[in-house]
Amino acid sequence: MKITRTQQDVGSGKWIGWHILTVGEAGFSMLDVYGRHWHGLDLQVIEQFAERINQNNESGSLHPRAxxxxxxxxxxxxYADSRNPQVLGEFRRHIAEFLDANRTTxxxxxLLVDLHVSDQPVPxxxxxxxEEVLRSQGQESGIEEVVIFT
Known part of the structure; x- marks a missing residue:
């Protein structure tokens, strides 16, 4: 699996056809950009998706819809500044859950990973x-190439 880190570049059409992993946040957000502007989803669909993810504290997917x-x-x-092992372990679990969903469904x-919630770099x-989860568990997921926006 090839993994590359690069600066955010959402204006480029080169990501069309890639699966996006982002933050479950509706409104002025990357989920909104990818869902509404790239894939024509209604705001209500995005809001309900983000609400479900955050209320249930689980990763989720709009596949096959988008x-x-x-x-x-x-x-x-x-927890943007957190280095608490429990918090980071929980985050890793969500990434692993996504990889499992990719493998099975x-x-x-x-895969394009864009975890921006502002114009600041991702922590x-x-x-x-x-990257750690991708390297340790990603081989079985079927993903061949990953770009991570920093």
Missing amino acids: PISAVPKCFFRD IHAKQ TQYLDAV
Whole structure:
């Protein structure tokens, strides 16, 4: 599996066809950009999806409706500066759950990870956690290439 980190570049059409893993946050958010602007989903669909993810504290996917999955926003809104092993372990669990869903249901070969909730860089501990889980468990997921927006 090829894993690359790069600066955020959502204006480019080169990501069309990639599965997106982002943050479950509706409104002025990357979920909104990918869901509404790239895939034509209604705002209500995005809001309900984000609400379910955050209320249930679980990762989720809009597949097959759209190639978008998300993790709860609490990691980036409530625990953005946290290096607590429990918090990071819970985050890793969500990434592993996504990989399992990809292996069994989604079957994406290319994954774009965009965990931005603002114009600030994604906290390094979360980028490292994503890459760690991808390297340790990603081979069985069927994903061949990953780009992680920093």
